[in-house]
Amino acid sequence: MGHPLTMANVIQDSNTSQYHLPREDRLELDHDPIAKLSWMIVHIAFQMLNATPRYIFSHRWGYKRNGQWSGMINDLNTGRADLGTNCVASSDRLSVVVFTDSIAKFKVKFVFRQPPLSYVSNIYTLPFSLNVWFATILSIVTSTFTIFLATKWETLRLGKSQTQLDGNIGDTMLLTMSALSQQGCSLEPKKISGRIMLFVIFTAMMALYAAYSANIVVLLQAPSSSIKTLEQLANSKMTIAALDVDYNRFVLKAQKDPIRRLIYKRIAPNTGKEQYYSLNEGVERVRQGLFAFHSIMDSVYRRMEATYLETEKCDIMEVDFMNALDPFVPVYKHLPYLELLRVTFKRIRESGIQEALHKRIYVPKPRCTEKMSTFSSVGLLNLRPVVLFMVYGISASIIILLVEILVHKNSNRSHKRISSKILKYFED
Structure with a gap:
């Protein structure tokens, strides 16, 4: 009425x-x-x-x-x-x-893009399986041994020249490693048998090098699936933030279990800046990566549909924080x-009126329609294993250099001491 x-x-x-x-x-x-x-x-x-x-x-x-x-x-x-x-x-x-x-x-969850694979694992060991790595090591050892025998035989028959391998195991290993890394070497066999061995080694290593490089390029752009639960998100290195609205400040703070308390402390630390952002800024930071944003999914997905590239929609992940009805x-x-x-x-x-209005108003999770590869820049974090390998190598070379200098000085002192004793003996 x-x-x-x-x-x-x-x-x-x-x-x-x-x-x-x-x-x-x-x-x-x-x-x-x-x-x-x-x-x-x-x-x-x-x-x-x-x-x-x-x-x-x-x-x-x-x-x-x-x-x-x-x-x-x-x-x-x-x-x-x-x-x-x-x-x-x-x-x-x-x-x-x-x-x-x-x-x-409605759903209120953390939404983020899965971190790149290079951020959670060493991609430089992933291109090949364990059996392929073992086979590669075996090939290097076999190649070194066969070239060592061939150059030893050449040295005995032809004598030693300036650019010829003289049967030294260290030089032979250097030649094999040069083939593995597709680099040259000033020392090489002179006879046809040794050169055929060298040609086969460089050809095999070239195919191995090409396959490895192609896999590395793919893995540098591949997303991981390392974060699927709230605990994994809390222990990750991602920035955790929330939409700057009233309910987030109450809901996040009201949780009591340790994992959720840890997440809240990362969003609102006792000291420092609180991680609350506007919708547009939060969604943009999610697009840039390594950023988890807690908000109502509909608003986030609507903004993603308007601003994200198709390839940027393929690694979107969501994790429920509230687990509410x-x-x-x-x-x-x-x-x-x-x-x-x-x-x-x-x-x-x-x-069906309610469902029709839902479909008219709500925006579902963006679908990944194209998984084509796109250009992505490579930063130092992607090259961390390589940089560490270089640092370890430089450190080891400096240590070896210092040891060689000490050994050389001790050797000179010993020679001088022995020479002085001999001279003194003859003078007496």
Whole structure:
């Protein structure tokens, strides 16, 4: 009979939602999509019940602090509103409101791009299997031994020249390593048998080198699958942040288990800058990589669809932080039309109207349609194993140099001491 019913709408993203929401013009859907979808469905329910729709706005879902409720829950508890925007049911809220049906499901999770494979493992050992590495080492040892025998035989028959391998095992190993790294060597066999061996070695190592290099290029651009759980995210080196809205500051802080407390401490440390960002900045940082962002998925995915390249959508991952049930519509505890609303919401869902509005408003997770490779720059972090290998090699060479200098000086001292003793003996 046209009785007025009032809905409390939670607006947190933008004040412009207060203009677009009652008009249902579907503009700026990246701002407060949950409130806008909830209002559309509740408005239909009001029309089915022949009620006069009214609305008020709140900037907080409603949390209990010092015995007092805030935001939307306070509006329902005091009777200023009859029902509110979909929200997560909690034991505290159940004491003051009644939850009916779920009309606007939403997901609040961490979303990030999986880190590159080079950030979580040594890609320079991945191109070949263990058997191939063993076969490569065996080939190097065999090549060194055969060329050593061939050059030893040449030296015995032809004598030694300036550019000829003289059967020295160290020089032979140097030649083999030059073939492995596709470098040249000033020393080489002179007879046809040794040169054929050398040609075969360089040809085999060239094929091995080409396959290895091609695999490295692919692995440098390949994403990993190292982060799948909340614990792995907490222990990762990624920057963990959250959308700068009211519910994140309450929800993240309210968790008690150690893993979630660790994540919250990384977002809001006791000292230093808090990791809260706007939607646009957070999504852009996710695109750049090594950044996990906690927000409502619909707003994040809508922004991704507008700004991401197709290849940047292929490694998007999400991890649930709250592990909460689906949200439900909170209703004033003493509302006489509670049962009518419950039945009406079920009719809207069963008729397909709710699902149609969901598909019209919500944006699903971006699909990976193209997995083509694109150019990506390589930084020092990608080359960390190579840089460490070079540092170890330089350090080892310096140590060997110092040892050789000490040995040479001791040898000279010993020769001088022996020579002086001999001269003294003959003088006596």
